[in-house]
Amino acid sequence: MSSFIVNEKCNGCLACVQNCPNRALDYRDHAGKRVLMHNMGLCARCGQCWRVCPEQAVEFRHLLESPWQEVVALGLTACRVCGEPVYTFDYGKKVSEKLRMPAEALCPAHRREKGLRVWSRIRPASPPSPGGAR
Amino acid sequence: MIVGNLKPVEEIAASVAGLKNVQVVGCGSCVSVCLSGGDREARQLADELSLPLYYPDGPPPAFAVNGIVRQCEKDMVKTYLTLPAETDAVVSLACGAGVQTLADLFSPLPVFPALNTTFLGALDEPGIWREKCHGCGDCMLSFTGSICPVARCAKSLFNGPCGGSQGGRCEVNPEIPCAWAMIYYRLKSQNRLDLLQKVNPPRDWRPAGNTGPRSRIRTGIAGSPGDSLAPSNPTS
Numbered sequence: 001m002s003s004f005i006v007n008e009k010c011n012g013c014l015a016c017v018q019n020c021p022n023r024a025l026d027y028r029d030h031a032g033k034r035v036l037m038h039n040m041g042l043c044a045r046c047g048q049c050w051r052v053c054p055e056q057a058v059e060f061r062h063l064l065e066s067p068w069q070e071v072v073a074l075g076l077t078a079c080r081v082c083g084e085p086v087y088t089f090d091y092g093k094k095v096s097e098k099l100r101m102p103a104e105a106l107c108p109a110h111r112r113e114k115g116l117r118v119w120s121r122i123r124p125a126s127p128p129s130p131g132g133a134r
Numbered sequence: 135m136i137v138g139n140l141k142p143v144e145e146i147a148a149s150v151a152g153l154k155n156v157q158v159v160g161c162g163s164c165v166s167v168c169l170s171g172g173d174r175e176a177r178q179l180a181d182e183l184s185l186p187l188y189y190p191d192g193p194p195p196a197f198a199v200n201g202i203v204r205q206c207e208k209d210m211v212k213t214y215l216t217l218p219a220e221t222d223a224v225v226s227l228a229c230g231a232g233v234q235t236l237a238d239l240f241s242p243l244p245v246f247p248a249l250n251t252t253f254l255g256a257l258d259e260p261g262i263w264r265e266k267c268h269g270c271g272d273c274m275l276s277f278t279g280s281i282c283p284v285a286r287c288a289k290s291l292f293n294g295p296c297g298g299s300q301g302g303r304c305e306v307n308p309e310i311p312c313a314w315a316m317i318y319y320r321l322k323s324q325n326r327l328d329l330l331q332k333v334n335p336p337r338d339w340r341p342a343g344n345t346g347p348r349s350r351i352r353t354g355i356a357g358s359p360g361d362s363l364a365p366s367n368p369t370s
Contacts, residue, residue: 019355045203047207047209047210048355051209051355052355060210060213060214061214064202064203064214
C-alpha cells in the first residue's frame with residue numbers, strides 16, 4: 001500500500017510527476033483513465049509534489065505518518081517455565097547450530113534464576129546477589 | 135550528509151534548567167542516518183535529561199519527544215510540526231540549519247541545539263563517518279582525482295603536499311592519510327599525473343561564504359529572488 005495519497009481535488013494535471021526530482025511519480029493513460037503511480041522505493045519524501053500541486057491535492061502527512069506494514073510473521077518459542085515468548089523457532093535453531101547444543105528456551109528472569117540455583121549448589125554458603133557476579 | 139555529535143548532556147541540561155515543559159525534537163534526515171539526532175536519539179536524550187542529577191537547583195523539566203522528517207524546511211515544519219501551547223523551550227537534535235529554522239518559526243520560543251554540527255561527510259565503514267567536503271562553493275575535485283584537498287588536507291593546501299608529508303601520512307595528525315599523497319596515487323592510477331604540473335593560483339574564497347551567507351535560488355520553483363532572503367515573520 002502506498003503512503004502517497006491525493007484527495008478529491010486532484011485533477012491529473014501531472015505537476016507532481018513533472019517536478020518529482022527522483023522520478024518517484026509516474027502516470028499511465030489507459031482505457032480512458034489517467035492512473036497516477038508512486039514508487040516508495042524511489043521517493044525521498046522531499047515534499048516537492050506537495051509544494052507544487054496547484055490544487056493542494058497531495059496529502060503529504062501520510063508520507064510522514066504512514067501506517068505500519070507487516071513484513072514477515074515467524075513462529076515463536078516460549079519460555080519453558082512461564083510461557084513468555086523468547087525468540088523465533090528459526091533464531092533458536094541458528095543459535096543451537098552455532099553452540100552445537102540445544103538452546104534452552106528461558107526468558108531473562110528464569111535464565112537468571114537458573115544461574116542462581118546452579119551457583120547455590122556450587123557455593124551454598126555465599127550465593128551472589130541477584131544483581132549477578134561479574 | 136551532514137554529521138553531528140551529541141553535546142555533553144550537562145550542557146544541554148544547563149540550557150533548559152528552570153523550565154517546565156520542553157520538547158525534544160528529532161530530525162529524520164542526515165542526523166538520523168549518522169545515528170546522532172533521529173527519533174531513537176531524541177527518546178534517549180529525553181530520558182537522560184529527565185534525571186534529577188543534572189538539576190541541583192530545582193526539579194527537572196518535563197520532556198516530551200517530537201520529530202519531523204526534516205527540520206530544515208520551513209514550509210514543511212510550519213505545516214506538520216505542532217508544539218503544545220504549554221511548551222517553554224525546544225531542544226533540537228537537528229543540524230544548525232534545522233535549529234535555526236525551528237527558532238525562526240517558533241520565535242520567541244527558545245530553541246536549543248543538542249548537537250554540535252560537525253562536518254559534511256561520508257559513511258566510510260559502518261559506524262565511521264569521515265569529513266569529505268567543506269562546501270567551499272568552487273569544487274576542484276575534477277583536477278585532484280576526486281579527493282578534496284580543502285577538506286582532507288589539514289592545511290587545505292592547493293599545491294601539495296607540504297614538506298611534512300611522510301610515508302603518506304599527515305604531519306599535523308599522523309593518524310590520517312596525507313590528502314596530497316592520496317591525490318598523487320589516485321592521479322597516477324588514472325594516468326593523469328600531468329595535472330600535478332599545474333600550479334594552482336591563490337584561491338578566491340568568496341564562493342566559500344566569506345562574503346556572507348550563501349543562497350541557492352531554483353528558478354521556476356522559488357518566488358522572486360528576494361523572497362527567500364526576507365527575514366521570517368512568525369506571526370504571518
